[in-house]
Amino acid sequence: MKTPNVSTFSILKTLSFFALLLSACGIQAQVQVPQIYINREIQAPQNIKIELQQQRQFINNQKLPFAVGFTSVSGKQIQQITGERELSPQQLQAVNNYLRVKQFTIDPGVLACNAGMAAYDARSKGHVTPVRDQGGCGSCWAFGTLAAYETNYLKVNGGAANALNLSEQQILSCSGGGDCGGGMSNLVYQWWVDGNNSVVTEATYPYSSSATACQPKPATNYKAEAWGLADPAATYAGIASVAKIKEAICKYGSVASSVMVDGLFQNYVAGVFVGFNSNYGAPSSNHVVQIIGWDDAKGAWLIKNSWGTDWGMGGLMWIKYNANNIGRRAVWVKAKAQLVLVNPGIVVNPGIAVNPGVIAAATDNWVNADPNTSSLTKINFLDAGANLNTWGKCSPQDCDWGKAKVDPLVGNPNYTHCAIYNQGFVLRTIYFKKVGTTMNVFMVSKFNDARGTQNSAMTFKKN
Amino acid sequence: MKIWLISLLILAQCQTDPDMIPEQHTIRAKAGEKFEIKLPGSIATGYSWTLVSPADSQYVHLESQVYEESDKKVDGKSGMDVFVFKALKQGKTTLDFIYRRPFDKQIPADAKRENYTVHID
Numbered sequence: 001m002k003t004p005n006v007s008t009f010s011i012l013k014t015l016s017f018f019a020l021l022l023s024a025c026g027i028q029a030q031v032q033v034p035q036i037y038i039n040r041e042i043q044a045p046q047n048i049k050i051e052l053q054q055q056r057q058f059i060n061n062q063k064l065p066f067a068v069g070f071t072s073v074s075g076k077q078i079q080q081i082t083g084e085r086e087l088s089p090q091q092l093q094a095v096n097n098y099l100r101v102k103q104f105t106i107d108p109g110v111l112a113c114n115a116g117m118a119a120y121d122a123r124s125k126g127h128v129t130p131v132r133d134q135g136g137c138g139s140c141w142a143f144g145t146l147a148a149y150e151t152n153y154l155k156v157n158g159g160a161a162n163a164l165n166l167s168e169q170q171i172l173s174c175s176g177g178g179d180c181g182g183g184m185s186n187l188v189y190q191w192w193v194d195g196n197n198s199v200v201t202e203a204t205y206p207y208s209s210s211a212t213a214c215q216p217k218p219a220t221n222y223k224a225e226a227w228g229l230a231d232p233a234a235t236y237a238g239i240a241s242v243a244k245i246k247e248a249i250c251k252y253g254s255v256a257s258s259v260m261v262d263g264l265f266q267n268y269v270a271g272v273f274v275g276f277n278s279n280y281g282a283p284s285s286n287h288v289v290q291i292i293g294w295d296d297a298k299g300a301w302l303i304k305n306s307w308g309t310d311w312g313m314g315g316l317m318w319i320k321y322n323a324n325n326i327g328r329r330a331v332w333v334k335a336k337a338q339l340v341l342v343n344p345g346i347v348v349n350p351g352i353a354v355n356p357g358v359i360a361a362a363t364d365n366w367v368n369a370d371p372n373t374s375s376l377t378k379i380n381f382l383d384a385g386a387n388l389n390t391w392g393k394c395s396p397q398d399c400d401w402g403k404a405k406v407d408p409l410v411g412n413p414n415y416t417h418c419a420i421y422n423q424g425f426v427l428r429t430i431y432f433k434k435v436g437t438t439m440n441v442f443m444v445s446k447f448n449d450a451r452g453t454q455n456s457a458m459t460f461k462k463n
Numbered sequence: 464m465k466i467w468l469i470s471l472l473i474l475a476q477c478q479t480d481p482d483m484i485p486e487q488h489t490i491r492a493k494a495g496e497k498f499e500i501k502l503p504g505s506i507a508t509g510y511s512w513t514l515v516s517p518a519d520s521q522y523v524h525l526e527s528q529v530y531e532e533s534d535k536k537v538d539g540k541s542g543m544d545v546f547v548f549k550a551l552k553q554g555k556t557t558l559d560f561i562y563r564r565p566f567d568k569q570i571p572a573d574a575k576r577e578n579y580t581v582h583i584d
Contacts, residue, residue, distance in 0.1 A: 069566065137508065138505045138539030140507055140539045178537055182538055184537055262530075263530070266564075286539070307564065311564070329538075
């Protein structure tokens, strides 16, 4: 029999130590098992019932703040045959060098939250798509990375969360990020960003829970333009700090994160999960999830798993900030803005004054730094910066949106001015800030129809 | 008491049997010996091998159940569910396993199954 290098005893010992720490902090246990799990457990085999009783006794004795449900693996612990080998030093250096060279800029967009908030839940912003199910394939890396993309896409472009469902199968079969035996998030995002690839919808390329050969699909607008580590100082192998993960969630909506799944994690049904104390010195992981929020009162992240809605709290879990190496390989992704302009009509400036009296906006003419933009193409400032004239992408020539009043903004760290266009079918607010020879522009378009609200972040340069 | 340890690694060979007939395996052990059964799985998917019909406790005793993770460096990697039994007395019994997620409300009709017949000398 091969002797594992991590003994059950040592794991239990670690678990017990951490549990005692929690107990000393006054965290109370006795989280109730939801009725659905109680009903299910009635039908469970006798040996499973016995194991569950033993596990609950352990949780209660140690005052652990979560509950387990119907399981056959309550006594199970993770053991590694020869120890998890992580990226080689050369591979790790290559990933970190890649990220350093890329120097992806941080989206200055309107933030939905700030890292100082005591609690945040991206679901409240409508940025979280429904819980998916990876089945028996080890494709969590595809689900976690795609979930983070979907969230950022909704943040950037608006739309209904339950209407957005992109293809994990395309990630699994085509990205080169891995297979049903596992994969890596960095490879997915490199494929997506550097390869200028796009992803189709689930309906176009349905999930089959197997790593079948890649089927070529037509390009879509579901592209990604940047990705990065939530905490570069932690490197790709380490665990990002709580503050940095919160910051990344505020900027990008969520992060994909690795975590170490064990038997307790598998059986989680409610409460705040703590399997073992994270190993910040040499973390290991075997799963990828999406972190979609936090609660400082719980000291925990809210994560979305990809095991369907029968697991945990409808597919979600509260997990302690420092449990099971959560936050390892925490990465964000930025979706490319997708804005379809439909021949704008008459421009009417409602002239809403927002804290007037600050500095003038700009007095130059500007063009979109992206010549292939489908959004705003040109901005000319008029009347010493008191008004502006904009143009949108149209064919065969750009559409003149006309003149609008420039209003200064106060208290917004990202933008200094704004202008509003009411084009009948859509109300657009354009925020901007001049930064040297460039200008950051953010446009919020509220359509009257099913398109809802769409956001677009752009950079302009002097014409 | 001298205890003999038998290590048996028996991999599932036919995971998509159209008739869903469990894989049949045979194990021989001597009374007092321990033996282990390793079944390939991935806890990272939420799935585990479960002993659904525990053997008659007068013949074998389940000593431990652990998950051995592979040494691959990726997330989503697979591993082995390892069951260690002790043969108690001479006779024959069976061990039935199913690969499932403990939290699923329904066991899928095509769930993988394994069956072991244990002969104890």
